Amino acid sequence: MVAEPISMSYWKGESGEELRDETVGALLRHAAETAPDTPALVEGVPEVAERRRWTYAALLDEAERAARALLGRFSPGERVAVWANNIPEWVILELAAALADITLVTVNPALRASELQHVLGHSRAAGVFLRREYRGNPMAQTLDEIRPDLPNLRTSVLFEDWKDFCAEGSTDRTLPEVDASAPAQIQYTSGTTGVPKGVVLNHRAITNNARLAYVRTFGLRPGEPQLNPMPLFHTAGCVLATLASIAARGTQILPPHFDPALMLNLTESERCVVVGGVPTMLIAMLEHPSLPHTDLSSLRYVLSGGATVPPELVRRVEHAFGVPMSVIYAQTEASPGITITRLDDTPEDRAETVGRPLPRTEVKIVDASGEVVPTGVTGELCTRGYHVMTGYLNAAADTAAAIDIDGWLHTGDLGSMDDRGYCRIEGRLKDMIIRGGENIYPREIEQTLAAHPAVAEAAVVGLPDPVWGERVAAFIRRTPGSTTSEKELFDHVRTHLAPHKTPRTWVFVDAFPLTGSGKIRKNALREAYVSGSLSAPSTDI
Numbered sequence: 001m002v003a004e005p006i007s008m009s010y011w012k013g014e015s016g017e018e019l020r021d022e023t024v025g026a027l028l029r030h031a032a033e034t035a036p037d038t039p040a041l042v043e044g045v046p047e048v049a050e051r052r053r054w055t056y057a058a059l060l061d062e063a064e065r066a067a068r069a070l071l072g073r074f075s076p077g078e079r080v081a082v083w084a085n086n087i088p089e090w091v092i093l094e095l096a097a098a099l100a101d102i103t104l105v106t107v108n109p110a111l112r113a114s115e116l117q118h119v120l121g122h123s124r125a126a127g128v129f130l131r132r133e134y135r136g137n138p139m140a141q142t143l144d145e146i147r148p149d150l151p152n153l154r155t156s157v158l159f160e161d162w163k164d165f166c167a168e169g170s171t172d173r174t175l176p177e178v179d180a181s182a183p184a185q186i187q188y189t190s191g192t193t194g195v196p197k198g199v200v201l202n203h204r205a206i207t208n209n210a211r212l213a214y215v216r217t218f219g220l221r222p223g224e225p226q227l228n229p230m231p232l233f234h235t236a237g238c239v240l241a242t243l244a245s246i247a248a249r250g251t252q253i254l255p256p257h258f259d260p261a262l263m264l265n266l267t268e269s270e271r272c273v274v275v276g277g278v279p280t281m282l283i284a285m286l287e288h289p290s291l292p293h294t295d296l297s298s299l300r301y302v303l304s305g306g307a308t309v310p311p312e313l314v315r316r317v318e319h320a321f322g323v324p325m326s327v328i329y330a331q332t333e334a335s336p337g338i339t340i341t342r343l344d345d346t347p348e349d350r351a352e353t354v355g356r357p358l359p360r361t362e363v364k365i366v367d368a369s370g371e372v373v374p375t376g377v378t379g380e381l382c383t384r385g386y387h388v389m390t391g392y393l394n395a396a397a398d399t400a401a402a403i404d405i406d407g408w409l410h411t412g413d414l415g416s417m418d419d420r421g422y423c424r425i426e427g428r429l430k431d432m433i434i435r436g437g438e439n440i441y442p443r444e445i446e447q448t449l450a451a452h453p454a455v456a457e458a459a460v461v462g463l464p465d466p467v468w469g470e471r472v473a474a475f476i477r478r479t480p481g482s483t484t485s486e487k488e489l490f491d492h493v494r495t496h497l498a499p500h501k502t503p504r505t506w507v508f509v510d511a512f513p514l515t516g517s518g519k520i521r522k523n524a525l526r527e528a529y530v531s532g533s534l535s536a537p538s539t540d541i
Contacts (some may be wrong), residue, residue, distance in 0.1 A: 005419035008372050009365035009379070017212060017359035019386055021180040023203040024098035025067075027246050032060035035249040038223050043088050044255035044266050052088060056249065059092070066096035068169035073155050076101035076176050079123050079186065082233070083107040083116070083130040083139060086256050089162045090232045091242055093129055094185075098203065101178045105186045105198075106233035108516040109134045115196075117146045119188050120153060123198055123393065127155040135257075180204040186393055187235060187332050198393030201239075205335040209387050210243035212359050213328060213337035218274070218301060220248035225298075227272040229258045229281060234517040235336040236306050240328075241276065260288040268295045275321075276303030278518035279310070282317055283456060287480060291320065299323045301343055305330050307519040308425065308443055310450035311351040318347070329354035329425060331411050333402065335387040338363065338411075339423050353422040354415075361385045364408070365417050378426055378441070381415035382408040414441060431522060433462035433470050440472060440501050442522075448496050449474060454484035459512060459520045463505060463529060474503035475525050477512060486539045505529075506539045 031040070036057035043052040054062070074080060080102050084090050097104040105123045107116065109131065120128060132140045143156060157165050184203045188196040214220060226245050230237035245252040253270050255262050258281055267275050277285075282304055285291060302317050305328035317325045324343045327350070330336035341355035349355070357363040362384040364372050373379045388409045391399035403409050414426040426432075426441040433440040442460035449458035457477040462470035474493075478484060486506040493502045513524040528534040 006417075006421065007375060007419065009375050009377065009417040010372050011357045011361075011363045011417065011421045013357055013361045013363075013385060014359040017216065019204075019208050019360055020211075021204055022207045023178045023180050023182075024095060024184055024207060024243065025175075025178055027207050027243060028056075028060055028063060028095050028099075031246050031249045032056040035222050038249055039225075039251040040246070040249075041088055041091060042225070042251060042253045042270065044227070044253045044262070044270075046262055046265060048269055054088070059095070062166065063092050063095035063099060064175065065166045065169035066092055067099035067175055068171070068173040069166050070096055070100045070102055071173055071175070072168050072170065074100070074102055074126055077103070077182075078126045079103045079105050081105035081107050081120055081123065081125040081128040083109060083111075083128055083143075084159055085109045085131065085134050086228075086232050086237065086254050087131075087159065088254060089129075089159050091238070091252070091254065094232070094238055094242065098178065098184055099175050101176045101182060103183045103186055105188075106238065107188070108231070108233050109139070110137065110516055112137075113142050113146050116142060117149060118196065119198075120146075120150050123186055124152040125150075126152060127157070128153065129157045129159060132158055132160060178203065180207075183390060185238070187233070189332060197395055197398055199332045200390040200393050201235075201332075201335050202390055205387050205389070206235075206239045207243055207247070208360075209335040209337050209358075210240050211247045212361075213240055213330075213340060214244035215248045216359065217326070217340055217342060220244065220250050220274075222249040223251060224248070224273045225251045225253050225270045227253045227255075227263065227266055227270070227275045229255055229263055229275075229277050230306070231516055234306070235332050236276075236330065236517065239336065240330070258284075260284040261290055264288060264290050264294040267299065271298040273298055273300045274303060275299065276305075278306040279304060279308070279313055280457070280512075280514065280518050280520075282313065286316060286320055287456070296321055296323075301326055303328065306517050308427070308446065309354075310447050312447070312450045314351040315347075318350075325350060327354050329423065331409075331413075333389045333409055334383055334411070335389065337387070338381075338383050349422060353418075353424050355423065356421045357383070357423070358387075361387060362408075363417070363423065365415055365423075370404075375417055375419045378414055378416045380429055381411050381413045381423065381425070383411065384408045431461070433460075433472055435462070435465075435470050435472065435500055436468045438500055445472065445474065445493065445497065445501055445503065448493050449476070449489065452484070452489060452492050454478055454482040455489070456480075457512060457520070459522055459525060460503065461522050461526045463526065471505060472501065472503040473505035473507065473529065475507045475509055475512070477509055486541060490541050504541055506541065507534065
């Protein structure tokens with residue numbers, strides 16, 4: 001906690017924590033040296049007897065074999081893509097690429113042909129590892145169709161041939177020395193505001209961020225099982241969860257996909273100490289009928305982030321799971337963690353804020369002219385430090401627009417900071433609604449709606465209006481069995497917020513369009529409504 005209250009929205013960052021020049025490979029080697037027999041990775045399939053398991057010694061051995069096999073086909077510095085769901089081989093490939101000084105390009109397994117072509121073509125990937133098919137997506141067939149348009153792609157390997165590939169790893173092949181400043185991964189943004197950009201992340205940034213965000217904050221202990229349902233193509237899955245588990249010499253439980261029943265099963269059967277997920281995942285677990293019958297006594301805390309987390313959801317989770325919940329504010333471009341709530345924060349701070357900045361992490365809130373604003377005033381959140389991305393791949397102008405001359409990453413998120421350094425996120429700068437000259441922040445309205453018992457999820461957007469410029473619209477997914485009306489929700493918001501903030505357009509939906517990382521795609525809702533393609537009934541009040 002700060003000794004003196006601050007008056008301006010700037011946090012220098014705790015300086016006592018050591019930053020390490022450590023690569024992903026060195027992180028794994030240290031874990032294998034200090035805890036060789038500790039369980040490192042468990043395949044989180046439903047049946048216990050079918051779960052494959054790796055100790056740290058075994059994980060290092062297979063990763064080094066795969067690294068030598070990679071060097072039989074690729075040169076250090078080249079880029080190799082991975083296009084698959086959460087399987088153990090994905091993690092092993094991540095570690096192997098790091099050991100071989102090969103940059104891993106992570107790809108959402110839901111992508112279709114044109115999207116895949118953009119990622120593989122833009123990154124100039126020399127190879128790709130993939131599933132033959134996943135959830136109806138004919139991945140191998142899709143790759144065959146676009147391959148003529150990918151001149152840099154030399155090799156593709158199906159994960160069903162993983163063992164044969166690893167057998168190519170000659171023990172005579174020496175693994176290279178890897179610099180901690182070298183690129184470890186290229187992760188493509190979700191593309192909610194345009195063509196996805198490739199975020200280049202280096203070893204030093206992601207290893208330190210995972211350690212400072214999770215290991216230091218939560219005191220993770222060797223051998224503790226940690227359930228990771230986050231997609232591995234996202235920083236929350238392959239950086240925070242995976243690398244933090246290795247740094248702590250913990251045990252990562254990796255389900256192949258998110259399923260609320262499977263999550264509860266794994267929490268109980270593997271005695272997990274932490275379970276995490278974006279809000280949509282936690283809501284699905286809260287609504288699942290097996291929750292009351294699940295033994296959650298092993299849990300020490302719950303994690304969430306990656307999207308706006310309503311305060312009411314934090315309170316629901318803490319009540320249902322019986323443990324504190326932590327919220328991390330993160331962005332891919334920040335490797336990814338920026339702020340986090342600690343387990344010893346007050347219940348109010350855990351629910352209402354996104355905590356204080358991580359160690360060695362500068363944060364400031366600025367106005368439109370770039371000046372730091374007083375505490376309590378909303379502006380754009382910016383951050384600076386070791387964790388800021390190297391840049392956007394092949395996009396110097398975009399990089400310059402995101403990272404200013406003084407090294408500050410402009411997140412595009414609206415936030416505020418109080419006199420203790422605790423931050424709140426109001427929403428995206430581009431999502432701010434301007435109605436008749438008044439700035440309206442969707443998050444405030446969404447939080448108010450989330451407090452209503454009939455609302456499972458809410459998304460608030462601005463729609464074009466000929467008189468006011470924009471009008472407030474609310475898209476609502478009701479709780480199961482609820483038949484609440486637009487008028488009831490209108491009255492609820494009107495009771496708590498000013499009239500100009502109360503939505504005038506109400507749309508009830510059965511499900512929201514989501515990004516691959518579980519965020520609601522507000523732009524898709526807005527575009528569908530404006531184009532008239534949204535089939536859900538709507539009402540103007």
